[in-house]
Amino acid sequence: MSKKICIIDYNAGNIMSLYQSITNVTNYQVVVSNDIADVKKADYIILPGVGSYSYVSNYLSQKKIDVALRTAMIDAQKPILGICLGMQILFETSEEFGHSNGLSILKGNVKKLKTNLNYPLPNIGWRNVDMNKDSQFNSGWYYFAHSYIVEGANENNIIGISKYGLDFPAVVKHHNFYGVQFHPEKSSKSGLDFLTTFFSI
Amino acid sequence: MINKRLIPVIILKNGLVVQSFNFDKYLPIGKPEFIVRYLSNWESDEIIILDIDATINKRLINIDLIKMLSKEVSIPLTIGGGVDSLKSAEIYFKNGADKISINSLFLDEKFSTINSISEEYGSQSIVLSLDFKKDDNNYYLYDYRKKSMKNLDILKIFEIIKNELQIGEVLINSIDRDGSKKGYDIEIYKIANNLLSHPVLSLGGANKLEHFIEILNLNNVTGMCAGNIFLHSEHSVELFRSKLNKINNVLRPNNYFSYE
Numbered sequence: 001m002s003k004k005i006c007i008i009d010y011n012a013g014n015i016m017s018l019y020q021s022i023t024n025v026t027n028y029q030v031v032v033s034n035d036i037a038d039v040k041k042a043d044y045i046i047l048p049g050v051g052s053y054s055y056v057s058n059y060l061s062q063k064k065i066d067v068a069l070r071t072a073m074i075d076a077q078k079p080i081l082g083i084c085l086g087m088q089i090l091f092e093t094s095e096e097f098g099h100s101n102g103l104s105i106l107k108g109n110v111k112k113l114k115t116n117l118n119y120p121l122p123n124i125g126w127r128n129v130d131m132n133k134d135s136q137f138n139s140g141w142y143y144f145a146h147s148y149i150v151e152g153a154n155e156n157n158i159i160g161i162s163k164y165g166l167d168f169p170a171v172v173k174h175h176n177f178y179g180v181q182f183h184p185e186k187s188s189k190s191g192l193d194f195l196t197t198f199f200s201i
Numbered sequence: 202m203i204n205k206r207l208i209p210v211i212i213l214k215n216g217l218v219v220q221s222f223n224f225d226k227y228l229p230i231g232k233p234e235f236i237v238r239y240l241s242n243w244e245s246d247e248i249i250i251l252d253i254d255a256t257i258n259k260r261l262i263n264i265d266l267i268k269m270l271s272k273e274v275s276i277p278l279t280i281g282g283g284v285d286s287l288k289s290a291e292i293y294f295k296n297g298a299d300k301i302s303i304n305s306l307f308l309d310e311k312f313s314t315i316n317s318i319s320e321e322y323g324s325q326s327i328v329l330s331l332d333f334k335k336d337d338n339n340y341y342l343y344d345y346r347k348k349s350m351k352n353l354d355i356l357k358i359f360e361i362i363k364n365e366l367q368i369g370e371v372l373i374n375s376i377d378r379d380g381s382k383k384g385y386d387i388e389i390y391k392i393a394n395n396l397l398s399h400p401v402l403s404l405g406g407a408n409k410l411e412h413f414i415e416i417l418n419l420n421n422v423t424g425m426c427a428g429n430i431f432l433h434s435e436h437s438v439e440l441f442r443s444k445l446n447k448i449n450n451v452l453r454p455n456n457y458f459s460y461e
Binding site: 055120127128 | 205272322397399
């Protein structure tokens with residue numbers, strides 16, 4: 001039977017290109033859903049990078065998807081990928097629009113990028129990502145669009161680093177949870193390669 | 202140096218891609234779907250699509266077109282034209298826009314509407330697009346709908362951006378240079394580079410390699426946009442990428458092409 005991928009729908013923003021990129025790189029069945037049953041049935045779960053931190057965080061707990069994600073961490077080894085905000089939400093807190101709580105699946109907090117004036121914000125564009133040698137992903141150029149980064153993450157969880165005035169985590173991993181600060185679905189060939197690798201886990 | 206981007210800007214009028222001259226004359230080129238496809242294959246860093254009669258005709262851009270384009274390309278798409286509310290922005294985002302370009306909402310000073318879009322979708326999803334015309338050694342905001350200048354000069358506008366707006370990037374278009382082949386109006390981008398803390402996108406007049414080189418050292422100008430030159434010459438974006446990277450590795454490297 002074909003494997004199932006669930007893109008979690010927060011009802012905010014553009015997930016069409018993510019859906020399209022995934023269907024381009026796999027033959028798996030892809031559903032876009034906020035139904036807890038779909039989340040539980042899926043072999044892969046994707047948290048897209050759209051919306052704002054507190055909105056998404058509240059939405060996930062309202063739909064009890066947060067509980068399902070924690071269960072997935074303990075019970076199953078199903079790979080989960082958070083993209084941009086979808087990665088940040090896996091951490092403890094964020095200072096975007098005040099203070100909001102995340103899912104606390106990974107240790108660390110989301111803070112505004114503190115660069116000097118030579119680095120206009122948001123950080124928008126293609127940046128080089130250096131992956132750890134033992135990571136299955138390829139170093140290369142990926143598309144970023146963000147003003148916030150993860151700080152205080154466990155060093156062992158950081159498997160890829162990028163730079164914008166300062167080094168920041170671009171790819172994180174904790175058990176079956178993966179997170180990327182960039183947008184693989186917007187990163188042309190390198191992004192599609194990244195997704196192909198992820199769906200072979 | 203921050204890595205720069207090469208960004209083709211596609212102007213739509215009556216559903217067709219047009220070549221623009223000083224915001225005054227337009228020549229039709231062809232269908233957007235073909236042009237977007239080859240610009241994507243030539244490794245553009247992003248693509249901006251502006252429908253210049255959407256607002257005037259009080260309609261949205263063709264939604265089916267946006268849907269189709271977003272399925273075909275895996276680079277960021279910015280869509281502009283007809284965004285007059287949070288609701289219309291939502292329609293664009295839901296149908297495949299990664300960013301929206303805003304112009305009329307700024308001309309009409311509806312700053313709170315702009316900020317409400319930002320709060321819902323994030324500031325990185327808004328490109329503020331401003332058209333400037335030079336007069337008496339100063340730059341003034343131009344209202345393309347009324348074909349007239351607004352009594353707002355560049356310094357006042359940058360104050361508003363700094364103090365009142367939550368936006369991602371600022372696209373600055375020089376009307377005097379539009380379609381002129383004379384290169385970017387460096388003066389205006391120097392002012393933007395000094396006063397804005399946002400990424401700035403340059404548009405208007407770029408036609409050859411020197412024009413891109415001239416603007417490279419302006420730190421905050423991280424996106425170099427062009428219409429005509431990127432749309433009309435074969436492998437344009439890829440060729441410029443190759444040549445610019447030979448001088449200084451300021452762009453992401455070529456993936457598919459190699460021009461030796």
